[in-house]
Amino acid sequence: MKKIFEIFLGILTAFGGFVDIGDLVANSETGARFGMRLAWVVILGVIGIVIYAEMSGRVAALSKRGVFDVVRERLGARWALVNLLASFFINFLTIAAEIGGLALVIELVTGINYLLWVPLLGIAVWVVLWKMKFSIMEKAFGLSGLAMIVTAVALWRLDPGLGNTFSAMRHFGPTPDETWATYGFFAIGLLGAAMTPYEVFFFSSGAVEEHWTKEDLNVNRANVYIGFPLGGLLSLAIMGASATVFAPRGISVSHLSQVGIPVSLTLGKVGLAFLLFGMFAAIFAAAIETSLSAGYTVAQFFGWQWGTFVRPRQAARFHLVVIVSMLGAVLLALTTLDPIKITEYSIVLAAAALPLTYFPILVVANDPTYVGEKTNSKALNAVAFAYLVILLVVAVATIPLMIITRGGA
Amino acid sequence: MRLTDLLEARLFDVEGVDLGTIRDVWLVQDGPPIGPFGAALRVERVVAGSTAIGSRLGYERASMTGPGPLAAFFHSRHAHGVSATWSEVSALEEGTLRLRLPAGELERPESIEEVQGHAAGLVISAGLDLLDRQLVDPEGLMAGNVDDLELELRDGGPPEVVAILAGPGALARRLGGRLGAWMAAAHDRLKDPDQEGPARISFGVVAGIGSQVDLTVGREELDTFEFERWVRDHVIAKSPGS
Numbered sequence: 012m013k014k015i016f017e018i019f020l021g022i023l024t025a026f027g028g029f030v031d032i033g034d035l036v037a038n039s040e041t042g043a044r045f046g047m048r049l050a051w052v053v054i055l056g057v058i059g060i061v062i063y064a065e066m067s068g069r070v071a072a073l074s075k076r077g078v079f080d081v082v083r084e085r086l087g088a089r090w091a092l093v094n095l096l097a098s099f100f101i102n103f104l105t106i107a108a109e110i111g112g113l114a115l116v117i118e119l120v121t122g123i124n125y126l127l128w129v130p131l132l133g134i135a136v137w138v139v140l141w142k143m144k145f146s147i148m149e150k151a152f153g154l155s156g157l158a159m160i161v162t163a164v165a166l167w168r169l170d171p172g173l174g175n176t177f178s179a180m181r182h183f184g185p186t187p188d189e190t191w192a193t194y195g196f197f198a199i200g201l202l203g204a205a206m207t208p209y210e211v212f213f214f215s216s217g218a219v220e221e222h223w224t225k226e227d228l229n230v231n232r233a234n235v236y237i238g239f240p241l242g243g244l245l246s247l248a249i250m251g252a253s254a255t256v257f258a259p260r261g262i263s264v265s266h267l268s269q270v271g272i273p274v275s276l277t278l279g280k281v282g283l284a285f286l287l288f289g290m291f292a293a294i295f296a297a298a299i300e301t302s303l304s305a306g307y308t309v310a311q312f313f314g315w316q317w318g319t320f321v322r323p324r325q326a327a328r329f330h331l332v333v334i335v336s337m338l339g340a341v342l343l344a345l346t347t348l349d350p351i352k353i354t355e356y357s358i359v360l361a362a363a364a365l366p367l368t369y370f371p372i373l374v375v376a377n378d379p380t381y382v383g384e385k386t387n388s389k390a391l392n393a394v395a396f397a398y399l400v401i402l403l404v405v406a407v408a409t410i411p412l413m414i415i416t417r418g419g420a
Numbered sequence: 421m422r423l424t425d426l427l428e429a430r431l432f433d434v435e436g437v438d439l440g441t442i443r444d445v446w447l448v449q450d451g452p453p454i455g456p457f458g459a460a461l462r463v464e465r466v467v468a469g470s471t472a473i474g475s476r477l478g479y480e481r482a483s484m485t486g487p488g489p490l491a492a493f494f495h496s497r498h499a500h501g502v503s504a505t506w507s508e509v510s511a512l513e514e515g516t517l518r519l520r521l522p523a524g525e526l527e528r529p530e531s532i533e534e535v536q537g538h539a540a541g542l543v544i545s546a547g548l549d550l551l552d553r554q555l556v557d558p559e560g561l562m563a564g565n566v567d568d569l570e571l572e573l574r575d576g577g578p579p580e581v582v583a584i585l586a587g588p589g590a591l592a593r594r595l596g597g598r599l600g601a602w603m604a605a606a607h608d609r610l611k612d613p614d615q616e617g618p619a620r621i622s623f624g625v626v627a628g629i630g631s632q633v634d635l636t637v638g639r640e641e642l643d644t645f646e647f648e649r650w651v652r653d654h655v656i657a658k659s660p661g662s
């Protein structure tokens with residue numbers, strides 16, 4: 012019974028914590044510009060993160076190795092360093108984007124400029140990850156993130172039966188007033204938002220933090236096979252709401268407040284309050300996850316003690332990296348660079364950096380010295396290998412598309 | 421000598437044919453006993469050629485069967501690279517290793533398991549099983565990575581693994597280039613003046629090699645702990661609730 016409850020709780024946590032600032036921005040923007048014509052990318056991205064997160068969780072549970080350990084072990088010092096520099100930079104942008112996003116949510120509620128909230132929220136995130144027990148903070152924020160389900164309710168109210176929204180999914184390719192280049196660019200952004208590298212860094216290290224063993228493999232599977240797709244559905248609901256309200260009117264989404272409009276139109280102030288609460292919780296969770304991931308990646312590359320399962324003084328360099336990264340991210344957010352722009356760049360670059368992280372995960376998930384008998388099935392390998400090929404194409408296409416479309420302008 | 425000296429060397433046969441860069445070194449545990457680890461590891465084979473990277477990825481093991489395309493490629497005969505036993509090596513000079521026979525006369529084992537079949541002790545791949553692995557102390561605390569190995573040349577016999585080299589002093593050479601030089605200089609300046617070269621952990625204290633390398637000594641007794649201790653005492657311990 013306790014086990015079932017734990018699995019159920021894990022699913023809800025994974026569900027509520029799936030959406031972060033990147034998903035909010037990418038899905039709202041593309042919904043407004045392309046309707047549901049890019050919805051298939053969300054599905055593609057969710058399947059990708061599901062299979063790679065499952066592998067990384069399994070490897071971590073069975074061998075105690077986080078993803079960046081595995082990156083270093085299989086790519087060697089030089090290529091692992093290339094990956095570390097790229098992943099750390101993207102993760103750093105993501106921390107700034109999450110903290111900026113949190114500040115924007117508070118601005119929406121209080122009316123006081125977000126810049127004032129940035130340092131305060133930076134401190135709040137740090138205090139939580141410094142003091143709170145890992146499993147409690149993960150569950151508290153993940154579960155609160157479930158309040159964002161109001162978006163799905165709003166979409167239902169806007170389009171009962173969802174016939175109009177989902178019939179638009181059948182159109183492949185850009186709308187008449189958009190080009191294939193912007194279509195491709197936003198597709199990469201959606202893919203990067205769904206599959207950001209920090210998710211596997213955090214998920215695998217979290218498995219070690221929570222002392223997962225062979226007995227927890229069903230928790231791992233339930234989290235990723237049920238929780239993540241539910242989170243993906245929420246992403247699609249955000250896109251759908253945006254597509255229903257903004258796309259027909261030719262309004263583009265450039266501010267976080269617009270994410271709330273479909274909900275406040277249909278469900279009023281109470282709905283909006285739920286949404287903002289859920290957004291705050293989910294982005295807060297993501298801010299913690301990205302900040303910890305900065306420490307996880309660097310510490311695992313160098314072999315330092317990491318994690319919140321030991322006292323901070325036992326993992327001194329890990330905590331130093333976390334603190335310095337957060338400080339830098341707060342300063343970046345304070346430069347008045349638009350948090351939405353930072354988010355856009357972080358998700359697009361994330362897609363480009365993925366192959367160097369996913370390749371070693373795939374190899375190790377096949378290695379009996381790490382996972383014993385629990386190596387990948389042939390079917391899983393076939394799908395995972397196909398994803399690796401897709402991601403390589405995406406990695407090559409990202410920078411040219413970024414230049415051609417001038418960052419999706 | 422360090423493992424990296426071997427891994428960056430090029431292999432030539434007796435006729436001067438270039439057989440490519442050495443990508444991996446296979447070790448056999450049949451040397452004289454050192455500490456709790458038991459018999460020391462000695463160099464058994466060097467593996468060279470561009471496809472020998474498969475050895476570093478684990479595909480020299482027959483048990484590594486997925487994902488299909490990668491396994492099929494690395495298990496195919498021509499992708500095994502060239503491998504030579506230490507007794508077939510005639511000279512080791514700066515950056516090159518020369519064989520005493522032509523490449524055509526080298527035998528080509530199908531897998532690391534096949535080599536294990538004729539060996540007197542456990543056969544492991546230094547690049548795969550040791551290099552870049554996590555060091556863990558008896559309390560389960562992480563104590564650095566295996567950044568390099570120190571090898572000692574024995575008269576007539578193959579080199580023996582005597583120590584693990586860890587920390588920036590050893591990592592610098594692995595990274596190479598300007599960044600490596602910068603890291604080495606920074607390490608020289610900041611390290612304990614009594615310590616010579618990179619932090620060194622005698623291989624005798626290795627308790628076991630698996631998905632991590634277990635040690636029989638606590639991490640605080642190792643030279644790799646210097647910087648961690650400094651950060652702990654000067655930064656982290658000053659924050660409330662650490």
